[in-house]
Amino acid sequence: MTTDVPQTRIQRKNREAIYGAALEVFSTEGFRGATLDQIAAAAGLSKPNLLYYFPSKEAIYTGLLSGLLETWLDPLRDIDPTGEPIEEMLGYLCRKLEMSRDFPRESRLFANEILRGAPHILDQIEGPLRTLVDEKSALLRGWAAAGRIAPLDPHHLIFSIWSTTQHYADFGAQVSGILGSEGEAHFKDAEDFLTILFRSALTPVNN
Amino acid sequence: MTTDVPQTRIQRKNREAIYGAALEVFSTEGFRGATLDQIAAAAGLSKPNLLYYFPSKEAIYTGLLSGLLETWLDPLRDIDPTGEPIEEMLGYLCRKLEMSRDFPRESRLFANEILRGAPHILDQIEGPLRTLVDEKSALLRGWAAAGRIAPLDPHHLIFSIWSTTQHYADFGAQVSGILGSEGEAHFKDAEDFLTILFRSALTPVNN
DNA sequence: CCCGAATTTGACCAAATGGTCAACATTCCC
DNA sequence: GGGAATGTTGACCATTTGGTCAAATTCGGG
Numbered sequence: 472m473t474t475d476v477p478q479t480r481i482q483r484k485n486r487e488a489i490y491g492a493a494l495e496v497f498s499t500e501g502f503r504g505a506t507l508d509q510i511a512a513a514a515g516l517s518k519p520n521l522l523y524y525f526p527s528k529e530a531i532y533t534g535l536l537s538g539l540l541e542t543w544l545d546p547l548r549d550i551d552p553t554g555e556p557i558e559e560m561l562g563y564l565c566r567k568l569e570m571s572r573d574f575p576r577e578s579r580l581f582a583n584e585i586l587r588g589a590p591h592i593l594d595q596i597e598g599p600l601r602t603l604v605d606e607k608s609a610l611l612r613g614w615a616a617a618g619r620i621a622p623l624d625p626h627h628l629i630f631s632i633w634s635t636t637q638h639y640a641d642f643g644a645q646v647s648g649i650l651g652s653e654g655e656a657h658f659k660d661a662e663d664f665l666t667i668l669f670r671s672a673l674t675p676v677n678n
Numbered sequence: 679m680t681t682d683v684p685q686t687r688i689q690r691k692n693r694e695a696i697y698g699a700a701l702e703v704f705s706t707e708g709f710r711g712a713t714l715d716q717i718a719a720a721a722g723l724s725k726p727n728l729l730y731y732f733p734s735k736e737a738i739y740t741g742l743l744s745g746l747l748e749t750w751l752d753p754l755r756d757i758d759p760t761g762e763p764i765e766e767m768l769g770y771l772c773r774k775l776e777m778s779r780d781f782p783r784e785s786r787l788f789a790n791e792i793l794r795g796a797p798h799i800l801d802q803i804e805g806p807l808r809t810l811v812d813e814k815s816a817l818l819r820g821w822a823a824a825g826r827i828a829p830l831d832p833h834h835l836i837f838s839i840w841s842t843t844q845h846y847a848d849f850g851a852q853v854s855g856i857l858g859s860e861g862e863a864h865f866k867d868a869e870d871f872l873t874i875l876f877r878s879a880l881t882p883v884n885n
Numbered sequence: 886c887c888c889g890a891a892t893t894t895g896a897c898c899a900a901a902t903g904g905t906c907a908a909c910a911t912t913c914c915c
Numbered sequence: 916g917g918g919a920a921t922g923t924t925g926a927c928c929a930t931t932t933g934g935t936c937a938a939a940t941t942c943g944g945g
Binding site: 600 | 845851
């Protein structure tokens with residue numbers, strides 16, 4: 472197959488600007504709520520110019536989504552089968568929490584998509600993601616069988632790590648509204664709490 | 679102030695139908711994604727007839743939202759200060775999980791709203807909800823001080839219960855895509871897992 | 886059965902929005 | 916420096932959508 476990466480330098484620059492603008496707009500407005508004019512303005516381009524680089528609004532959205540999905544799953548991939556189990560899992564937890572703090576737009580973009588039934592990435596979920604999760608689940612089951620972690624359902628364990636960490640990005644408005652202080656102040660407290668929560672559950676019973 | 683409840687029986691019936699249709703449409707399409715025609719069709723009314731009962735799309739949305747917020751928080755209110763702490767919290771957990779199973783549309787509706795910064799209910803969050811959460815947090819702190827539960831941050835404990843349970847409604851597409859089987863099959867496993875997770879964290883250390 | 890109030894709707898409107906196109910500007914490379 | 920390829924845009928279009936309105940229909944009580 473032929474190469475399909477952007478050739479010219481100006482093409483690469485504008486495509487980058489469009490993806491950045493699209494991330495900003497889609498993550499706060501959702502797919503249907505976002506408009507091409509908003510994205511064009513955020514990217515510093517005219518609307519027809521947008522459509523010179525992408526054939527449609529949907530093409531921008533799906534391109535952005537699939538491009539980000541890769542890096543979004545890196546922390547899960549990075550769980551080291553040869554590492555110390557509990558520290559590996561707590562490390563994964565912390566990396567996910569950092570992503571909620573540092574990349575909340577990406578988190579909200581995915582949340583939005585999945586909320587609506589994941590129409591654009593369902594095949595990615597049922598394919599590569601499922602495979603990856605199943606692989607890590609097998610790893611967790613092995614650790615449990617060896618008595619190195621408590622025998623928890625690995626799938627639901629992963630879900631609970633996803634949900635508790637992404638909560639601070641996706642539901643940030645609620646968190647801030649309840650805790651009061653704006654910004655990223657609660658992430659330290661969240662890390663402390665979640666570390667305790669999962670460490671106590673992962674530690675095998677040997678008392 | 680005068681009474682503002684619907685007088686005639688036909689008014690009550692149609693308002694009910696509209697709220698039901700609006701819940702269905704708003705929860706799957708989001709506020710901007712939903713159209714009056716969709717809602718009208720789902721309610722079995724014509725669009726002008728819709729607007730005879732509600733002045734605008736936004737009025738339907740906010741009316742629905744604030745009406746549901748009440749019952750949505752009932753489980754939290756029901757935590758009994760005189761009960762056995764750990765069983766009270768695990769009972770709350772189960773009730774929240776049941777709500778994700780039985781009322782996923784309501785859960786997604788709120789998730790959508792909060793994802794976008796909670797523009798329509800931020801005052802409800804910063805007011806009554808915050809007050810309620812603070813009250814229950816004080817209760818949890820009291821229980822911790824008495825050594826009846828582990829000394830966890832009560833706010834983040836509540837957040838983690840919300841996020842883990844609502845995950846099965848809001849991210850149901852992802853859960854189903856990874857676990858395979860459709861429907862509500864995973865709720866039993868989820869309950870088992872979450873009960874273990876939170877019981878192990880809530881149980882005070884006295885080994 | 887009849888009248889006023891309540892309810893319903895077809896036709897319509899203005900604004901927003903995704904997308905097109907021909908013309909204009911710029912860049913690249915020989 | 917010039918011509919082809921690349922990049923940019925103002926003007927425009929069709930459709931969708933929230934909302935209006937006057938006319939028509941139904942309802943409820945005396």
